[in-house]
Each structure stands twice: as structure tokens, then as C-alpha cells.
Amino acid sequence: MSAALPVPVRVQGPWEAALRALLRIPSAVASLAVLLLLVLLSLSAPFYAHDVAHTDPFESDVAATVTLHGEEVPVMQPNHNRLHLGLTPIGPTWHADADLLGADSQGRDVAARLLYGGRNSLLISAAASVLCIVLAALVGICAGFFGGIVDVVLSRLMDIMWAIPVYLFAISLSIVTVSQGLQLGPFTIRSDNLLLPIAIIALVYVPYAARPIRGRVLSLRQAEFVLAARCLGVPRARILLRDILPNVSTTLIVLAPLVMALALLAESALSFLSIGVQAPAASWGTIIEDGQGLIYTRPAVAIAPGLAIVVTVLALNVLGDGLRDALDVRETGRRG
Amino acid sequence: MRRRCLRSLGALLLLSAAATAPSVNVVQAPSADSDTSTDLPPVIAPGGQTIGSPHRGGTLRLTADAGAGTADPQINYNSEMISLQVVVYDGLTAFAKRPGEASNQPVADLAEALPPPEDGGLTYVFHLRRGVRFSDGREVGVQDVVASFRRIFKVNSPTAGGFYGGIVGADACLKDGLHCTLAGGVVGDEAARTVTFHLTHPDAEFFDKLSFPHAYVLPADTPARDLGNDAPPGTGPYRITSYDPNHGLTTERNPFFKVWSPEAQPDGYPDHITYSFGLTDEAEVTATENGDFDYMYDNVPLDRYGELGDRFADQVHINRVFGTYYLPMNVNLPPFNDIRVRQAINYAVNRRAMQTFYGGPAAASVLCQNVPVGLPGYEPYCPYTKGADFDHPATEWKAPDLARAKRLVAESGTRGMHVTLVVPNRAVEVAMGTYLQNMLRELGYDADVKPIAFAIQFTYIQNTNNKVQISINDWYADYPEPSDFLTALYGCENFHPGSDSSIDISGLCDHPFEDLVHRAALVSVTDKAAGAKLWAQADRLLVREAPDAPLIQFKKIELVSKRVGNFYTVNLYHMLFSQGWVR
Numbered sequence: 001m002s003a004a005l006p007v008p009v010r011v012q013g014p015w016e017a018a019l020r021a022l023l024r025i026p027s028a029v030a031s032l033a034v035l036l037l038l039v040l041l042s043l044s045a046p047f048y049a050h051d052v053a054h055t056d057p058f059e060s061d062v063a064a065t066v067t068l069h070g071e072e073v074p075v076m077q078p079n080h081n082r083l084h085l086g087l088t089p090i091g092p093t094w095h096a097d098a099d100l101l102g103a104d105s106q107g108r109d110v111a112a113r114l115l116y117g118g119r120n121s122l123l124i125s126a127a128a129s130v131l132c133i134v135l136a137a138l139v140g141i142c143a144g145f146f147g148g149i150v151d152v153v154l155s156r157l158m159d160i161m162w163a164i165p166v167y168l169f170a171i172s173l174s175i176v177t178v179s180q181g182l183q184l185g186p187f188t189i190r191s192d193n194l195l196l197p198i199a200i201i202a203l204v205y206v207p208y209a210a211r212p213i214r215g216r217v218l219s220l221r222q223a224e225f226v227l228a229a230r231c232l233g234v235p236r237a238r239i240l241l242r243d244i245l246p247n248v249s250t251t252l253i254v255l256a257p258l259v260m261a262l263a264l265l266a267e268s269a270l271s272f273l274s275i276g277v278q279a280p281a282a283s284w285g286t287i288i289e290d291g292q293g294l295i296y297t298r299p300a301v302a303i304a305p306g307l308a309i310v311v312t313v314l315a316l317n318v319l320g321d322g323l324r325d326a327l328d329v330r331e332t333g334r335r336g
Numbered sequence: 337m338r339r340r341c342l343r344s345l346g347a348l349l350l351l352s353a354a355a356t357a358p359s360v361n362v363v364q365a366p367s368a369d370s371d372t373s374t375d376l377p378p379v380i381a382p383g384g385q386t387i388g389s390p391h392r393g394g395t396l397r398l399t400a401d402a403g404a405g406t407a408d409p410q411i412n413y414n415s416e417m418i419s420l421q422v423v424v425y426d427g428l429t430a431f432a433k434r435p436g437e438a439s440n441q442p443v444a445d446l447a448e449a450l451p452p453p454e455d456g457g458l459t460y461v462f463h464l465r466r467g468v469r470f471s472d473g474r475e476v477g478v479q480d481v482v483a484s485f486r487r488i489f490k491v492n493s494p495t496a497g498g499f500y501g502g503i504v505g506a507d508a509c510l511k512d513g514l515h516c517t518l519a520g521g522v523v524g525d526e527a528a529r530t531v532t533f534h535l536t537h538p539d540a541e542f543f544d545k546l547s548f549p550h551a552y553v554l555p556a557d558t559p560a561r562d563l564g565n566d567a568p569p570g571t572g573p574y575r576i577t578s579y580d581p582n583h584g585l586t587t588e589r590n591p592f593f594k595v596w597s598p599e600a601q602p603d604g605y606p607d608h609i610t611y612s613f614g615l616t617d618e619a620e621v622t623a624t625e626n627g628d629f630d631y632m633y634d635n636v637p638l639d640r641y642g643e644l645g646d647r648f649a650d651q652v653h654i655n656r657v658f659g660t661y662y663l664p665m666n667v668n669l670p671p672f673n674d675i676r677v678r679q680a681i682n683y684a685v686n687r688r689a690m691q692t693f694y695g696g697p698a699a700a701s702v703l704c705q706n707v708p709v710g711l712p713g714y715e716p717y718c719p720y721t722k723g724a725d726f727d728h729p730a731t732e733w734k735a736p737d738l739a740r741a742k743r744l745v746a747e748s749g750t751r752g753m754h755v756t757l758v759v760p761n762r763a764v765e766v767a768m769g770t771y772l773q774n775m776l777r778e779l780g781y782d783a784d785v786k787p788i789a790f791a792i793q794f795t796y797i798q799n800t801n802n803k804v805q806i807s808i809n810d811w812y813a814d815y816p817e818p819s820d821f822l823t824a825l826y827g828c829e830n831f832h833p834g835s836d837s838s839i840d841i842s843g844l845c846d847h848p849f850e851d852l853v854h855r856a857a858l859v860s861v862t863d864k865a866a867g868a869k870l871w872a873q874a875d876r877l878l879v880r881e882a883p884d885a886p887l888i889q890f891k892k893i894e895l896v897s898k899r900v901g902n903f904y905t906v907n908l909y910h911m912l913f914s915q916g917w918v919r
Contacts, residue, residue: 297643
């Protein structure tokens, strides 16, 4: 009689468990799908513009025509009122090859610009949120882990930044950089470089992300496993990398979509004010600005990017909630 | 030399003016009878008339997005204030207050008649009318006229040099305004009630210049400083009773006004004319459509054109004005210091697109030259269009010639240079700028657009320290003569490096052109037709030199409330407020 061999049990890793938990949350899955769709659509912008709509969305052409139902139609349509006053860009045609969502006041295809604008908006907000989280993690972990004077200096610095209204802060920085670009030693960043809005937006949201990270590190610093490591004489750098950082990472992941949603709103606001993405490039904010003057006659020009922003921000917030539930960051113990 | 809506100067003056309290120039005087129509001019029923029958009384309510700077009529250079001041003040002469083209003609106002030129056009003797009173009750005298001309220099009026620099003694006054006497230039004779002007050279536009608001006659004791919010007494049918640039302006009837010349200064219909400031242009449209205001000063936003044409066509008046949009190019900065580049821009620019951005053919016409349609010296000439050149000029613009433009740019060797286009941050100009940025990029330049607050863009582009390469500007005639578009904008005397007041924005100082315009001005004194030929030659010379790219000649689109009757417009001042009927 031989003893039965133990069946090897596959231990689920913490990240795998979190992913499974996330996929069990329908709202999170739906928001992920929406975000993926938006990213795919934005990436398809060149294909749509060149192969479907046959248009250059960055080229003004008020004399252009489109073929609609076999008929050549001017993109800028004269008003057939008694005074023959003004021209109105063509409205949504719902034909992908003929100004699907209409044209703006420069005669440009709104749908194509919406897709190109999405690329910039999503890129800027994603990059800004990553940069913001990295900077916030640096500040929050240093402040929380080292404490003392480091904590005092960094925390007060964050308090000062937090005291300035975030949009006012972003607008001030943008106005300075958008007029002449940014000179960094031998390097010059031109005013139309996307690095500028990325850096500005990341910077202004650092205090918002750094504070919860610091709080998390403060609690982790008193955790038993950290105290044990310190008693065993483990170097601080090792504790930081092996014990603190992995436990903070869940907080960072949960913060990322929320910061990205804020960054998207900030980017849109700055671009709407002409101090974010610079013409002729587009972002959802600049398209809303283009549509501002057409709000009475062609509201779709402003509404379409507005809806895109709303949907994206909503999806990011729901995803953030889902991640928080899946990673359960409110439970502060060491996972795995 | 007035920009269509020159708020730049106004904004600066407003800052100083805002500190002082509104003035109230009220004296005890005979009460005005609001129900009588004595001395009213004959009722004019131009095409622009809307509704109603002659009605005296009521309040005409005007709205504008902001105040218009100082209330000092010899300093303010803003059409918003000037269009109101024409019913408050008078000069020796005035542009006829008649509808349309008739309003281009100077007529005698405080002077009894337009005097014939003497000494070969160097002397004019004006006889002053008797019995005309300021709104404070004092009679207008010879000394008031003489003092008013001295005051132009004492307060450093924006047109002191440009318009009145040809009066004997003006040179000294321009150097030392405070001690200006215009000795030997403006001579008054109390006994004969004459004012004699001596000029340094004949000036065919002298009456035009005297009709300009900066030559209004004010009481001799008017302080020689910017009066800010305190409007001095005038002689017109209305007097300004309060002015606060942040809130509004009110006028009432001048109790001492009596009609002396219906053509120069007719009596007014409304009892009061008021201005309210603070609404956006969009809100102004809605408020005027709804009848909350009777007239909006600011330009109707383009997106409201369709709605106006559909539902409010009866309340809209479209009038041709001597106003243009153009692209000044700095002839002293690369790449525009190369004439081939400037000509390339002229070939490349799609003027039809510019027309579209301004509201289409009903709102503007394409312009290929510097003298607008309707002025003496206008002869259709367009070498910068597809299929034309200097040897075979067309008479009208058809389409851009990008191939030729690219060739010229290639020859100049300036491809790849960085070019910044400075535009005011209003929707129309930003749209034009975006379009032009594309065009510049297509020509091979690394182009960007710099929108600047409307209030400061005009002075910014004038100052050479700002190194502006190319910009968009609009220009509205001070008086209906070609010199206001040629000499004023491209004359050497109007180029002042480092100054905010250098209206020769392109910095052109071309001696053959200078000689030609001086000859044209001289010949026009005695022979207008021959003068016009010379102005046309000067225009063609300028087109070839291409210090700018003319774009469009715009029309003024004015919106009034449903209750306004007897709307009529005078070419230089838009609606003549004194003539509106409001119940």
C-alpha cells in the first residue's frame, strides 16, 4: 500500500488574483472595453483619414466639396436666408467617406480630427498620469519612509502646491511655456511640443497623488514585517525596494486611472484655452474650442469631443473603482 | 487713421480714466420739449429704414461689450465712442449726416460755408456762425476754435501730426505740445468772426481732416489734458451726462441746441441715448433680438449670421464701408525683406477663403489692392491671381497661384525659415490665421500662429521691438480718401521704430512711392480726377512692392431692435444715433 502523493496545488499569485477579481467586476470590464475601443479608434485615425474619408484633417479647405448621394456638395454651405449672410460648415452626413460628423469652420472633417484629437488627448493624459504617479511615488515614499526633516520639507512643499488652485496653476505654467517654449540648458522644447502639457499636467497633480502614497507608506513603516526586517538589520534601501514598494504599488495602480481622468480634463481645459495642444494639431479640447463658434449652427463639432471626454473620464473612474476593489487597497496587510 | 475698432489706445486711456468719477455736465437751461418736432430735418427714408413713423422722444439703448476709453473727443480714437460723439460735438466742418455715399462729403458745420482756397491752396478763411451754444450755455467764439486746434497738440492727439501737421506752426507744436500756439497757422479775428488757417503745403483733404472728430470745437478753457471720464461740453443735439467705462454712458438733449444746418447736424429724435457695457457679443445679439437693447455696437459673431438672416432679417442692415483686412509683412525682417517672398504670399493667399471666414460674399468682397472699392483712385488691378502677372494683370481675383508662389519662395532661398503670424484673438482673425498658417507651411515655412488679446494686438504689431514678421490687421477709413489707405499705412512719416504708434506696420519707406503719393496729393488740390489717376498709379506701385497682402473689403453688419425706425448709416460712423425713432 503506498501513500497517496499530495496533489500539487497551484498557488495563485497576488497579481493574478487581482486580475481575476477585476474581471469579475462587470462595470470594470465594461470600462476597460470602452477604453480599449477608444484607444483602437484613436490609433486608426490615419487609416480613417486617408483611406476612408480621403481627407487631411489638418489642412484648411473652405472651398472643398464632398460627394453625397452622387452629388457634389460644398463643405461650406451658403445660408439660404434673405440676406444670404454667412456660410455654415456642412453638418453630420453619417457617411464615413463624406464628413461623417460634419466639418468645422476651416472645412476640416470633424470625425477625422476627433480621432486624431483622441490620440493626443489620450497620449497626453496617459503620459502625464504615469509621470505624475512616478513623481508622486518618489515624493510620497521618501516623505513617508524617511520621515523627519525630509517629510517636513516635502509635505510642506506639497501643501504649498495644493494651496494653488490646480487649473490656475496649470494655466499659469502653460501661458509661460506656450509663448516661447521652454529652454533647458542647451535644449529647447518648442511651444507645440506635447512634452510641455504632459509635464505641466503631471506636475500640478503630484500633490494629489503623493499625499495618499505618503499615508500608505507611513502605515507600512509600522507594519510588523517592516519592523522585523529592520530588527534583522536589513538595509533601508532593501526594505524600501522589497517591502514598501510592492505594497505601495497597489495604491499607485488604483491612483493611475483616477489621475489619468483628471489629466484628461486638465488637458482638455488647457487646449480649449489655446494653451495646451497647439494648432494645427488637435485634441478634444481644441476641437471643442473650434466648435464654440458653431454652437448654434453645428453643435456636433463641440458635442462630439465633449462626449468623448465624458465617456473616457467615466470609464477611467469606474475602472479606478474596480481596481480598488480588486486590489483591495483598503486592506493594508502584506498580500501574497 | 482709425482702426475699425481701436480699443488698444482706448484700453490704456480707460485705465487712467476709470480712476475718476463720471462727470455730469448739467446746467439750468430751457427745458426741451419732447413732444414737438421743431427744427427737425426732413424725414429721410433710405433703404435701410425699418419700421415706424417719425417719433420724437424715448430712449435709444445701445450696448457694447466694453467701454471705449476716454471721453475726451480730441483724444479718443475708437469708433465706438466716435460714433456717439458725432451727435455731441461739431467742428468747423463735418461729414454730411446723410445716408450712404452722401455722407462722404464734408459740409460747413460751425463755419458758415466751406471757404474757397486762397494763395494756391495755402490759406482758408472760415466765418464762424453766430448763435451756436455749447451745452453749458456759452456761445461758441473764435477763441474756442483757435484754442481747440492748439489743444490737439497740447493733449498729443493721435492724429496731431498725421492730420494737422500741415498747419503752419504745427512742427513746433509737435515738438513742444504744452506751449503750442500755432502762431501764424491758426489766426482768429473776433471782430470779423473769422478763423484763418495757413498751411505749409496745399492739402486736398483739408476739409476731410477738419471734419474728423479730433478737430471738434471745445470751450477755450477746456483743460489741456486727457479728461478721462469727464466729457467736455459740446454743441450737438445731445450732451453726455455720465460715463463710466465699466458700466455705461448716458446722454440727454442739449437744451441749448438749435438746428443751424440739418445736413451738418440735424436735431435728434430720441430724448436720451444710453450705452450699457459688459455683455459678450453673443449676449448682445440675443438681447438686441429680444428688444432689450436697440443697437449692438460690436460685430455680430459669425455663428449668428444664419439665425439673423432667417428670423431677424428686417432688423439687420448691411452697408459697405471703407474697411479692409490685410496682411502687413515686415519688409525689414526675413523672410519678408525679400520682395519675392512678399509677392509669393500675395500669389498664394486664398482671398475667397478670407471672405468666407468673414461671412461670405454678403459680408465682404475680395480685395486685391490697397485702395478699396468706392474711393477715388480705385481702379481694378489684380496681378496676384491665377493666370495673371504684372504684365497681364487681371481686373478681379479668381484663384490663388500656389505653383508660382512656391517658385518664388524657392528662388528666395528662404524655405524652412520660421515665421510667426500674429493675429488678434477674435474668432474671425483666428480662423484666418489658422488658414494662413497652413498656407505658409505649404510654401515651406515653419509657421505658427500667435493669437494676442485684441486690445493689445494692434499696438503690439506696430512696435518694431516685437519683431513681428507678419500679422493680420483691419483698417477703417478716417475719411474717404485714398491717402488714408496709402500714405497713412505706408508713408515714411508713419514709420517710427520702437514705437507703439507706428501705423506703417510693414516698415516700408519707398522713395518712388513717396514721391508719387505727394504728387497725387498736390495735384488733387486743383484737379481731383487727375489726382485720382495718380493715386491709382501709387496703388499699383504699392501692389508690386507688396508690403502687404490685401485680403477683403468688409461690410458693416448692424443689428437693431424691432422698434427702431429710420435707421440710417453714415459711411464713417455707422448708425446715426440721433436719427433713430424709438417708441
